[in-house]
Amino acid sequence: MRKQIKHLENMSEFVGLSVKGGVTNAPIINPYLTKTRKKPILSVEDYVKGILDGNISVLSQAVTLIESSLPAHQKLAHCILEKCLSFAGNSVRLGITGVPGAGKSTFIEVLGMYLVSQKGKKLAVLAIDPSSERTKGSILGDKTRMEELSASRNAFIRPSPASGSLGGVARKTRETIVLCEAAGFDTVIVETVGVGQSETAVHSMVDFFLLIQLAGTGDELQGIKRGIMEMADGIVINKADGENIEKSRLAQNLFKNALHLFPYPQSQWTAEVLLASAIEKTGISQVWNMVEKYIDFVIANGYFQNNRNEQSKYWMYETIDSQIKDRFYNNINIKKLLKQVEQDVLTHKISSFAAAHKLLDKYFCEEGYEID
Amino acid sequence: MRKQIKHLENMSEFVGLSVKGGVTNAPIINPYLTKTRKKPILSVEDYVKGILDGNISVLSQAVTLIESSLPAHQKLAHCILEKCLSFAGNSVRLGITGVPGAGKSTFIEVLGMYLVSQKGKKLAVLAIDPSSERTKGSILGDKTRMEELSASRNAFIRPSPASGSLGGVARKTRETIVLCEAAGFDTVIVETVGVGQSETAVHSMVDFFLLIQLAGTGDELQGIKRGIMEMADGIVINKADGENIEKSRLAQNLFKNALHLFPYPQSQWTAEVLLASAIEKTGISQVWNMVEKYIDFVIANGYFQNNRNEQSKYWMYETIDSQIKDRFYNNINIKKLLKQVEQDVLTHKISSFAAAHKLLDKYFCEEGYEID
Numbered sequence: 136m137r138k139q140i141k142h143l144e145n146m147s148e149f150v151g152l153s154v155k156g157g158v159t160n161a162p163i164i165n166p167y168l169t170k171t172r173k174k175p176i177l178s179v180e181d182y183v184k185g186i187l188d189g190n191i192s193v194l195s196q197a198v199t200l201i202e203s204s205l206p207a208h209q210k211l212a213h214c215i216l217e218k219c220l221s222f223a224g225n226s227v228r229l230g231i232t233g234v235p236g237a238g239k240s241t242f243i244e245v246l247g248m249y250l251v252s253q254k255g256k257k258l259a260v261l262a263i264d265p266s267s268e269r270t271k272g273s274i275l276g277d278k279t280r281m282e283e284l285s286a287s288r289n290a291f292i293r294p295s296p297a298s299g300s301l302g303g304v305a306r307k308t309r310e311t312i313v314l315c316e317a318a319g320f321d322t323v324i325v326e327t328v329g330v331g332q333s334e335t336a337v338h339s340m341v342d343f344f345l346l347i348q349l350a351g352t353g354d355e356l357q358g359i360k361r362g363i364m365e366m367a368d369g370i371v372i373n374k375a376d377g378e379n380i381e382k383s384r385l386a387q388n389l390f391k392n393a394l395h396l397f398p399y400p401q402s403q404w405t406a407e408v409l410l411a412s413a414i415e416k417t418g419i420s421q422v423w424n425m426v427e428k429y430i431d432f433v434i435a436n437g438y439f440q441n442n443r444n445e446q447s448k449y450w451m452y453e454t455i456d457s458q459i460k461d462r463f464y465n466n467i468n469i470k471k472l473l474k475q476v477e478q479d480v481l482t483h484k485i486s487s488f489a490a491a492h493k494l495l496d497k498y499f500c501e502e503g504y505e506i507d
Numbered sequence: 508m509r510k511q512i513k514h515l516e517n518m519s520e521f522v523g524l525s526v527k528g529g530v531t532n533a534p535i536i537n538p539y540l541t542k543t544r545k546k547p548i549l550s551v552e553d554y555v556k557g558i559l560d561g562n563i564s565v566l567s568q569a570v571t572l573i574e575s576s577l578p579a580h581q582k583l584a585h586c587i588l589e590k591c592l593s594f595a596g597n598s599v600r601l602g603i604t605g606v607p608g609a610g611k612s613t614f615i616e617v618l619g620m621y622l623v624s625q626k627g628k629k630l631a632v633l634a635i636d637p638s639s640e641r642t643k644g645s646i647l648g649d650k651t652r653m654e655e656l657s658a659s660r661n662a663f664i665r666p667s668p669a670s671g672s673l674g675g676v677a678r679k680t681r682e683t684i685v686l687c688e689a690a691g692f693d694t695v696i697v698e699t700v701g702v703g704q705s706e707t708a709v710h711s712m713v714d715f716f717l718l719i720q721l722a723g724t725g726d727e728l729q730g731i732k733r734g735i736m737e738m739a740d741g742i743v744i745n746k747a748d749g750e751n752i753e754k755s756r757l758a759q760n761l762f763k764n765a766l767h768l769f770p771y772p773q774s775q776w777t778a779e780v781l782l783a784s785a786i787e788k789t790g791i792s793q794v795w796n797m798v799e800k801y802i803d804f805v806i807a808n809g810y811f812q813n814n815r816n817e818q819s820k821y822w823m824y825e826t827i828d829s830q831i832k833d834r835f836y837n838n839i840n841i842k843k844l845l846k847q848v849e850q851d852v853l854t855h856k857i858s859s860f861a862a863a864h865k866l867l868d869k870y871f872c873e874e875g876y877e878i879d
Contacts, residue, residue, distance in 0.1 A: 447852045454863035480819045491826035
């Protein structure tokens with residue numbers, strides 16, 4: 136019987152269904168992720184040695200440990216992480232965002248090939264896409280869309296961790312950056328899709344934030360989510376080819392003018408707006424020149440290190456804040472009460488503050504009101 | 508001897524010094540706040556009755572209870588608040604922000620006088636200014652700068668609560684809105700200075716958010732903090748008088764164009780940009796017409812109620828989140844560890860995540876790692 140279930144489990148993994156799992160155990164059709172089911176066979180030292188040797192297979196397994204939700208895997212992952220930490224930090228971290236359809240994957244493929252073949256870089260491509268489900272195309276899509284790059288010896292492409300909150304997913308990606316750097320990758324691209332809060336998360340772990348945009352009907356600016364453009368250190372108008380060139384030049388001016396409306400960033404860097412065509416492979420070297428110019432600029436004025444320090448602090452506090460919130464909202468008593476109390480607030484039975492304190496009192500099991 | 512100390516305390520309140528207080532007890536020179544030292548003599552029922560009768564003196568005392576940090580006062584304040592809740596909600600809540608020097612106080616004085624004398628409104632003016640200290644001008648300033656308005660029977664002017672975090676100050680102001688509405692005020696203005704995060708707090712408690720701006724050198728847009736303009740339902744270029752008129756018209760166009768760059772707000776309302784002069788009392792009725800037009804518009808499309816519901820939920824969650832964070836960071840063990848751990852992160856001795864978990868483990872005194 137046990138064997139039969141085991142067999143069913145294996146089957147179900149294959150066809151993308153889950154026998155036992157339900158919601159918490161999403162169906163797995165991504166072959167790169169099946170390794171989470173295997174017992175790790177290496178010791179911490181073996182993992183660390185493998186990573187420092189640049190062994191991609193070991194790196195890949197270590198990333199799988201980071202992504203795993205099993206406590207044993209997590210402990211192991213964190214031991215590896217702490218040991219790799221002092222070997223990390225030596226890469227240029229580039230965040231890339233843009234709405235679906237802007238051609239991010241193709242752009243990254245072409246930029247990536249330029250970096251590995253012409254600039255001699257070792258490139259890791261990671262992704263944060265909390266909206267993705269394993270059954271949707273986006274996870275496997277990256278590897279298939281980046282066919283040439285994924286075949287390169289000097290590139291490591293890793294899809295988005297497939298489950299968890301944005302904070303959790305982002306944290307795992309940030310840990311993966313550390314491992315990639317320790318494995319000798321000198322350039323890291325973190326890709327995210329232009330939805331939700333994922334840009335802020337990516338912005339908080341990269342040195343340069345690139346927005347990929349399309350020329351369109353003149354409405355380009357309308358479509359940009361609040362704050363995204365202000366975070367951009369550079370904008371690339373992609374698909375600036377053929378009939379699109381004239382429109383793309385107009386969009387370039389539009390974006391240049393719009394950038395002037397924003398306050399000067401802390402980095403003191405003036406964001407640039409470039410044209411490129413991933414399909415025709417034009418404008419790619421200019422994009423990389425911009426990134427290098429920026430890095431030189433912010434290293435010289437001290438912003439580079441300052442920003443990385445702020446990011447480290449940010450992730451410490453972000454982790455703390457999200458953990459204490461998770462504990463609160465996952466508390467069994469709070470879960471029971473929350474919906475009713477929220478309803479009472481909406482129907483004006485109690486104030487927002489009384490509602491909050493009702494829940495807080497329940498959680499901390501204490502004597503009564505304690506405000507500020 | 509006791510008498511002497513008592514005398515000294517009274518003296519010190521008068522001259523703005525504190526004998527016993529030190530940092531936690533800031534010197535009091537604002538006579539409106541000395542009531543916190545008096546024992547409340549009314550019962551909850553008396554307070555509620557007084558407020559519902561529109562008794563300004565009782566209302567004022569109840570607000571003082573809300574602002575007090577004494578647990579007994581807080582309990583009393585919250586009992587009053589809960590009983591007033593079902594009588595509240597019937598006002599137009601207007602948030603006003605703008606950089607210092609934009610002429611907010613004068614503008615509010617003139618708009619306020621227009622509302623009480625020509626539109627028959629009962630107006631409460633509250634303020635959120637977490638940066639203010641009692642000894643600085645801003646607290647007493649409002650009442651002196653709004654001399655005419657503060658003498659009006661139909662106006663209630665209350666300076667910013669003088670101490671506490673922004674979250675705490677904002678919460679107290681939101682509670683004060685409830686009491687003012689229960690006391691029959693049909694219009695509430697919440698003023699804030701254009702610094703820090705206070706705009707977000709004000710935006711989360713008002714129906715209409717007004718940005719007061721000055722025409723200048725064409726650099727107006729540069730000076731606006733991220734996100735402020737996107738929150739605005741209307742912009743007023745103040746001091747559009749005399750030689751300034753031409754410049755103000757240019758600024759008006761600049762702002763109108765800039766507003767087009769932002770995505771359409773949830774309210775579906777297109778923000779307007781108006782000219783006014785508080786000194787010459789021009790453009791004031793147009794500003795109010797805009798607010799009324801907006802209110803009609805969002806009541807009709809359902810956004811008004813929807814927004815208020817979202818705000819109620821926001822404040823419940825905001826209160827919870829800030830309280831659980833306060834408890835964590837005020838924990839004696841955490842306080843001892845935090846600086847050292849932060850330093851270890853900055854010197855790459857441990858990762859941000861290990862640092863966070865070191866602190867979390869200390870706080871929850873539990874067995875070990877527990878991630879996500």
